[in-house]
Amino acid sequence: xxxxxxxxxxxxxxxxxxxxxxxxxxxxxxxxxxxxxxxxxxxxxxxxxxxxxxxxxxxxxxxxxxxxxxxxxxxxxxxxxxxxxxxxxxxxxxxxxxxxxxxxxxxxxxxxxxxxxxxxxxxxxxxxxxxxxxxxxxxxxxxxxxxxxxxxxxxxxxxxxxxxxxxxxxxxxxxxxxxxxxxxxxxxxxxxxxxxxxxxxxxxxxxxxxxxxxxxxxxxxxxxxxxxxxxxxxxxxxxxxxxxxxxxxxxxxxxxxxxxxxxxxxxxxxxxxxxxxxxxxxxxxxxxxxxxxxxxxxxxxxxxxxxxxxxxxxxxxxxxxxxxxxxxxxxxxxxxxxxxxxxxxxxxxxxxxxxxx
Amino acid sequence: xxxxxxxxxxxxxxxxxxxxxxxxxxxxxxxxxxxxxxxxxxxxxxxxxxxxxxxxxxxxxxxxxxxxxxxxxxxxxxxxxxxxxxxxxxxxxxxxxxxxxxxxxxxxxxxxxxxxxxxxxxxxxxxxxxxxxxxxxxxxxxxxxxxxxxxxxxxxxxxxxxxxxxxxxxxxxxxxxxxxxxxxxxxxxxxxxxxxxxxxxxxxxxxxxxxxxxxxxxxxxxxxxxxxxxxxxxxxxxxxxxxxxxxxxxxxxxxxxxxxxxxxxxxxxxxxxxxxxxxxxxxxxxxxxxxxxxxxxxxxxxxxxxxxxxxxxxxxxxxxxxxxxxxxxxxxxxxxxxxxxxxxxxxxxxxxxxxxx
Numbered sequence: 001x002x003x004x005x006x007x008x009x010x011x012x013x014x015x016x017x018x019x020x021x022x023x024x025x026x027x028x029x030x031x032x033x034x035x036x037x038x039x040x041x042x043x044x045x046x047x048x049x050x051x052x053x054x055x056x057x058x059x060x061x062x063x064x065x066x067x068x069x070x071x072x073x074x075x076x077x078x079x080x081x082x083x084x085x086x087x088x089x090x091x092x093x094x095x096x097x098x099x100x101x102x103x104x105x106x107x108x109x110x111x112x113x114x115x116x117x118x119x120x121x122x123x124x125x126x127x128x129x130x131x132x133x134x135x136x137x138x139x140x141x142x143x144x145x146x147x148x149x150x151x152x153x154x155x156x157x158x159x160x161x162x163x164x165x166x167x168x169x170x171x172x173x174x175x176x177x178x179x180x181x182x183x184x185x186x187x188x189x190x191x192x193x194x195x196x197x198x199x200x201x202x203x204x205x206x207x208x209x210x211x212x213x214x215x216x217x218x219x220x221x222x223x224x225x226x227x228x229x230x231x232x233x234x235x236x237x238x239x240x241x242x243x244x245x246x247x248x249x250x251x252x253x254x255x256x257x258x259x260x261x262x263x264x265x266x267x268x269x270x271x272x273x274x275x276x277x278x279x280x281x282x283x284x285x286x287x288x289x290x291x292x293x294x295x296x297x298x299x300x301x302x303x304x305x306x307x308x309x310x311x312x313x314x315x316x317x318x319x320x321x322x323x324x325x326x327x328x329x330x331x332x333x334x335x336x337x338x339x340x341x342x343x344x345x346x347x348x349x350x351x352x353x354x355x356x357x
Numbered sequence: 358x359x360x361x362x363x364x365x366x367x368x369x370x371x372x373x374x375x376x377x378x379x380x381x382x383x384x385x386x387x388x389x390x391x392x393x394x395x396x397x398x399x400x401x402x403x404x405x406x407x408x409x410x411x412x413x414x415x416x417x418x419x420x421x422x423x424x425x426x427x428x429x430x431x432x433x434x435x436x437x438x439x440x441x442x443x444x445x446x447x448x449x450x451x452x453x454x455x456x457x458x459x460x461x462x463x464x465x466x467x468x469x470x471x472x473x474x475x476x477x478x479x480x481x482x483x484x485x486x487x488x489x490x491x492x493x494x495x496x497x498x499x500x501x502x503x504x505x506x507x508x509x510x511x512x513x514x515x516x517x518x519x520x521x522x523x524x525x526x527x528x529x530x531x532x533x534x535x536x537x538x539x540x541x542x543x544x545x546x547x548x549x550x551x552x553x554x555x556x557x558x559x560x561x562x563x564x565x566x567x568x569x570x571x572x573x574x575x576x577x578x579x580x581x582x583x584x585x586x587x588x589x590x591x592x593x594x595x596x597x598x599x600x601x602x603x604x605x606x607x608x609x610x611x612x613x614x615x616x617x618x619x620x621x622x623x624x625x626x627x628x629x630x631x632x633x634x635x636x637x638x639x640x641x642x643x644x645x646x647x648x649x650x651x652x653x654x655x656x657x658x659x660x661x662x663x664x665x666x667x668x669x670x671x672x673x674x675x676x677x678x679x680x681x682x683x684x685x686x687x688x689x690x691x692x693x694x695x696x697x698x699x700x701x702x703x704x705x706x707x708x709x710x711x712x713x714x
Contacts, residue, residue: 011450011714045656067657087657088613090624090673093368112614115672144658145614145622256445257469257502265502267447271688271713275632299402299684300424300444300713301501315472316447327656331628332688334711354691356628356657357368 007344012254012318013268015329015336017348021248022047022230023055029212029229030059036216041065041084043207043227046327048352049336050078052230063106065207065225069097070355076105078351084108084205086137086172086225088116088145094357095123098132108133110172112145117159117166125165133169134160135203140186141176150186154193161199170203170222177210177239184218191220210239233326234285235278249336250287250320251329253302255313264313266294266302268321272332273297276325287320294321364701369611369675370625372686372693374705378605379404379587380412386569386586387416393573398422398441400564400584403684405709406693407435409587420463422564422582426454427712433462435708441465441562443494443529443582445473445502451714452480455489465490467529469502474516474523482522490526491517492560497543498533507543511550518556527560527579534567534596541575548577567596590683591642592635606693607644607677608686610659612670621670623651623659625678629689630654633682644677651678 007016026042033040042056043065053064053075063082066072072083082105089098089109101107102125111117111134125132136153139146147153153171161168171190175183183206194201206218207225209232215224228235231249232242253268273283275297283294283302292311296303304311304319313319323329330336331354335347364373383399390397399413400422410421410432420439423429429440439462446455446466458464459482468474468491482489493510496503504510510528518525528547532540540563551558563575564582566589572581585592588606589599610625630640632654640651640659649668653660661668661676670676680686687693688711692704 009450012448013713087624088672090611090613091369093366112616113672116613119673139616143616143620144653144655144660145616148616254447256447256473259469259496259500259502259505263500267444268713270631270633270685271711274627275634276627277632296501298501299688303501315445315470316476328627331656332711333713354628354689356370356625356690 007252010252010337010344012252013272014252015272015333016250016252016320016339017231017336018248018339020340021246022052025230025232025246025248026056026059029226030061032213033215033224034060038215038221039223041205041223041225042230043067043225044071044075044352046227046230046330048330048350049348050075050351051348053080056230062223068355068357069094069101070357071352072101072107073097074352074355076101080105082106086110086174088112090116090119095119099123099125102130102132108135108169110135110137111156111160112137112147114156114159117156117163120166121163131165131167134166135169135172135205136160138171138173138186138190140173140182141179142174144174146173150190150193153190154197157194157199158197168199170201170205172205174207175211177208180211180214180217184220187218187220209236210241212241228326231326234322234324235280237285237322238280244285244287244322247322249326249329250322251284253319253321255315255317255319258311258313258315261310262306264304264311266304266319267300268302269300270297271299272329273302273321273323274325274328274332276328278324280324284321284323287322364609367609367694367701369609370629371609372629372690373607373609373677373696374588374693375605375696377697378603379409382587382589382603382605383413383416386583387418389570390572390581391417395572395578396580398562398580398582399587400424400582401428401432401709403584403587403687405687405707406705407432407708408705410437413587419580425712425714426451426458427714428709429458429464430454431709431712433458437462439463443467443531445469447473447476452476456480456482459487459489465492465526467492467494468513468517469494469504471513471516474513474520477523478520488522488524491523492526492529492562493517495528495530495543495547497530497539498536499531501531503530507547507550510547511554514551514556515554525556527558527562529562531564532568534565537568537571537574541577544575544577566593567598569598585683588683591679591681592637594642594679595637601642601644601679604679606683606686607679608641610676610678612672612674612676615668615670615672618667619663621661621668623661623676624657625659626657627654628656629686630659630678630680631682631685631689633685635681637681641678641680644679
């Protein structure tokens with residue numbers, strides 16, 4: 001990473017990543033999980049960079065989590081050897097790519113139906129030394145993917161274990177926020193059913209940054225997948241999970257218009273901040289100016305409204321904005337600006353950006 | 358563009374662009390504007406491709422509209438010679454890039470304050486043969502950028518004309534939906550003030566696809582900038598501007614889970630469909646299935662809910678989804694799949710994707 005000069009020279013909008021703070025965030029959560037005997041398998045969707053995935057492994061993570069094959073392919077090409085794909089892999093093209101990946105590194109995937117397991121089985125993971133590790137995805141209340149109850153989880157586990165080329169790898173869930181008790185109840189029951197059936201369950205993995213400090217409240221789990229924790233964001237601050245000073249990613253924007261005393265327009269719109277609401281009002285937090293709201297975004301404009309009083313901004317002035325959701329912001333840019341000691345030290349390639357398949 | 362085989366072979370999620378329909382959309386709106394003596398200057402933000410910009414010029418457009426310098430740089434490098442940047446250009450780096458662009462092609466920019474004009478003037482557009490064309494951006498009700506009233510527009514026009522290296526290029530607005538009458542009123546008054554001051558006003562330009570068939574209701578305008586019209590989208594269909602069969606862009610997605618009788622999960626989430634609400638409920642229209650709603654998105658999952666009855670989908674099944682907002686979807690992928698006669702014929706490079714500065 002080449003030096004980039006000072007912050008004032010950066011063209012805006014741009015995404016700033018404070019590497020010092022990101023490392024603090026990595027180490028702190030790793031230490032928490034280790035103190036409870038829980039393995040860390042961080043989700044790279046938040047940063048999508050090789051450099052920060054390396055920092056996560058160096059801190060003690062047992063492997064990486066990816067959501068899409070394309071992300072896993074980028075990470076495998078960069079040398080990572082243990083990746084869990086928390087996604088149902090469906091379709092001939094994807095199955096061929098998964099086979100290629102499993103031939104070189106240790107891969108795990110999930111399944112939540114017989115149809116998905118059947119697809120994986122027919123793909124022919126025929127090397128007996130490299131069966132495909134398949135975990136059962138469980139719906140512990142988030143109502144997205146996942147089998148509905150522990151009995152269905154145990155039944156699908158048996159089906160996986162019986163399928164040619166597949167090995168049952170455990171149980172996986174992405175819980176709803178505040179769902180630790182639900183995880184414990186579901187996974188405890190499922191684990192008991194597996195034990196009764198004599199089926200070993202190597203891993204029980206949960207995730208989510210909103211409950212990242214409550215992972216130990218579901219002692220049945222053996223592994224935790226957090227993503228956003230590396231950067232944090234407005235949604236986590238507003239939920240009380242962290243503070244503004246814990247946020248390692250922000251968007252640097254320039255005021256381009258002050259059309260009225262109580263409002264201004266910045267050059268960061270939905271193409272950088274995204275419209276992801278995350279249950280919040282407004283589109284990000286202007287650092288140091290809690291009296292301002294980013295109340296409307298178009299693609300290239302952000303409208304900043306003073307909530308009482310004057311907006312107090314002038315054309316050319318720069319603002320730092322902590323986005324509602326850090327993960328989706330990483331996906332909007334090819335490169336972020338890396339900071340050390342608050343100073344730009346280079347560009348961070350978002351290598352897995354836009355890998356949607 | 359190389360042939361890609363048939364639709365069933367495509368890996369999903371992917372963005373499909375029906376080139377035949379896009380060309381129909383281009384020609385139809387061009388003919389409408391021509392019949393009213395209004396010049397077309399289409400906004401490339403919707404497609405961000407060189408190929409479709411060429412089709413727009415070939416159909417009779419007088420030039421292109423871009424929102425950001427980075428988009429204009431891509432289009433200038435591809436050979437386009439007349440670009441209007443409907444944005445306040447602020448900051449030393451951007452001004453240097455603007456100077457480089459203006460040295461090679463005909464560029465127009467906008468300004469809505471003395472501060473922006475002063476920045477442009479101090480950048481030193483010193484070649485008397487190539488002054489920078491600057492239009493005054495006017496707020497006709499959208500409450501984004503723009504001077505607030507016709508008197509302010511005329512005053513800023515005089516300031517532009519007096520500034521070294523700048524030439525007053527006319528008046529520009531991005532009106533609110535249904536704002537044709539407001540455009541006529543504001544621009545008519547501003548034009549009269551300019552006439553009284555003896556200041557020629559070469560162009561009065563308005564835009565927006567929602568009112569694209571009502572451009573003639575503001576006869577004061579000389580030029581129209583539509584963007585979304587080339588693809589259309591759910592927001593325009595829901596507003597009655599076009600029909601589903603006019604939509605040239607959709608997302609092809611695969612069902613990856615059917616966790617309950619009344620809901621399913623597809624592999625297209627906010628990383629492709631985006632969370633842009635456009636004032637609508639839900640995140641896109643499933644073609645042929647108006648009984649389904651895409652009611653929740655996470656980054657890589659779309660949750661499909663049956664609105665009464667069964668979802669009637671199975672794992673592996675494919676759906677075509679017309680997004681709420683086409684422009685933001687183009688920006689999520691590096692390439693789209695181009696269709697002719699409904700068959701994939703190649704990839705369309707989204708050359709100006711992610712050009713945020």
